[in-house]
Amino acid sequence: MRQIVSKEPWWAKPPRQGQDESELEWGWLVTYNEGEPRFEFVKQRPSQDEIRNRKSCRITPHE
Template identity: 50%
Template sequence: MELISREPWWRRPPQPGQREQDLEWGYLEIYKDGHAVFVDQRPTDKELAERKSCRNFPEAQD
């Protein structure tokens, strides 16, 4: 299996008003054959700050 991508990813999408610090983070690994795996290992704060994906947080509903 050849790994083609590994990036910080949340286990579950955030709920309205939830802060990114409160999410359970890990890595999403994508392999050449198309399957993906969530690795339960928290990325560093720097990796989270520099991530390219998982940036959309829903607004809290009043």
Template identity: 75%
Template sequence: MREILSKEPWWASPPHPGQNENELEWGWLVHYSEGEPRFEFVHERPTDEEIRLRKSCRITPSVE
């Protein structure tokens, strides 16, 4: 049986250096337990607040 283990806001592809996170394509990284655990990217944009409060997939500031 397919069960969602976790669901996190995630970018579709990594940002370019200096790119603002508001310019990224966002969706959900969903972790399913289905035999062997598996991940799937769902192209459904989280709210701005969900993106802001995410635990993972952070953009690290560039140091110059």
């Protein structure tokens, strides 16, 4: 049986250098447990709070 293991806000494409995260296309990275973990990107924009409070998919500043 297909079950969702996790669902996290994620960008569709990595940002270009200097690009602000507000300019990115956002969706959900959904992990399913079907024997082997399986990932799917769902093009449904998370709320600004969900994007701001995400645990992963962070933009790291370049020096």
